[in-house]
Amino acid sequence: MTARVDAAPADADEPAPSPRTQRLVADVVVTMDPTCRVLRPGALEVVGDRISWVGARDDAPWRVPTAGRAGEQVVGGLLMPGLVNTHGHSAMTLMRGAGDGLSLDRWLRESIWPREARLTPDDVWWGMALGSAELLRAGVTTTCEQYLHAGVVADAALDAHIRCILTPGVFDLPGGGGQATWQRCLDDAGTLHADAHGRGGLLSIGIGPHSAYALPEEGLAAVARIAGELDALVHIHLAETKAEGEVIEGRYGCSAPALLERVGMLDGQVLAAHSVWLSDADLDLLTSHDVAVAHCPQSNGKLGSGVARVAEMCARGLRVGIGTDGPASNDNLDLWEELRLAPLLARATAADAGALRTLDALSLATRGGAGALGVEAGCLVPGSLADLVRVDLDDPAFVPGLSDADLLSHLVWAASSRLVTDVWVGGRRVVEGGVCRTVDEPRARREVVERARRLAGP
Ligand SMILES: [Zn+2]
Incomplete structure (x- = not known):
């Protein structure tokens, strides 16, 4: 109407x-x-x-x-x-529905990364254009994005006139040959920050190390150092699955949040997407370093990752927003679904109808999300x-x-x-x-x- x-x-x-x-x-x-x-x-x-x-x-x-x-x-x-999407890979409209039924690890290796190795900049522009239209039509006015060919994502977002916190992906892309090593990705992120940060009054550039497991420790430390120099947001997938925690524990003898603290990453501005498999000690770390969390209940459900302790995070005063994640693991960019699923899961798992209040759910999608991203939006004042x-x-x-x-x-x-x-x-x-x-x-x-x-x- x-x-x-x-x-x-x-x-x-x-x-x-x-x-x-x-x-x-x-x-x-x-x-x-x-x-x-x-x-x-x-x-x-x-x-x-x-x-x-x-x-x-x-x-x-x-x-x-x-x-x-x-x-x-x-x-x-x-x-x-307008609603605030704190975690997305919206150009993945190109892969909507791919790999349904696979665990995160197999979904990435068998379904997503082979496609991403074939991506051209034009593909990403059209994927992001369609994703932006889908977000805007759902009332999402700000989106925090992490993806490949980030300069093209920026162009498409600006053309669509959606507010975008863009954190270029940093990792070694399997199958990408020498085209995408973490060093090269990090250099590109720095260049994009210099060129595009603040463009159109709509675009902010951060850095998006994919995860603690997709970069070596020296890569994580380098990201932390460069982000500190640029005063840029670091946007990372953290503790998404139980298996991720086991890999990091086996590799480093500590949890993923503890590893990020060790390399100095938690001293800067960090947005941790998912944050499902966190111990009490991990939550203490996130709280003491004022790490923001992007809660993605639908993606966590579809990939069978688990349910984040979002009510506890809110009670601790953590800055929490909600996110759609990419349309290959959701499979849409309709933040209204997350807005309802977040309190549904929180209440169902706690067997407590007061576990996440109605107004808190609305805040996660608006003021809370804006606070998690450091954007002056999310409330009408x-x-x-x-x-x-x-x-x-x-x-x-x-x-x-x-x-x-x-x-x-x-x-x-x-x-x-x-x-x-x-x-x-x-x-x-x-x-x-x-x-x-x-x-x-x-x-x-x-x-x-x-x-x-x-x-x-x-
Ligand atoms: Zn994601």
């Missing part, structure tokens, strides 16, 4: 806002600020790419006593912060980036919705991405009436089909 956009006539007594100013009015505004204010009806003003004012419509500073409010767009529905989503309220999912608490509960337990109609990133409307305006999606689908056929090999 298309958002209702009624531009009110400007009042003669009030000057028209500048072209960089947008004033949006909705039936409900869910701010996700620290007090989780819900405004019914609510309004917000955007100047350039930032929010300048949020409040009840009747309190809007541009209100005038006579009819008509300058430059307002009445969008109706519910406005909330003045000064925050104008990344927001309109959700259609004309649906049984929002009935009865008697109270503010009901509405928030319906968002988590009854709504879904199908109700996202419009999406703004940095104040620019990139999805309108459910259609992504920044990606030629029909062509992207065709391109990905053709390329996926070649990547699958003989």
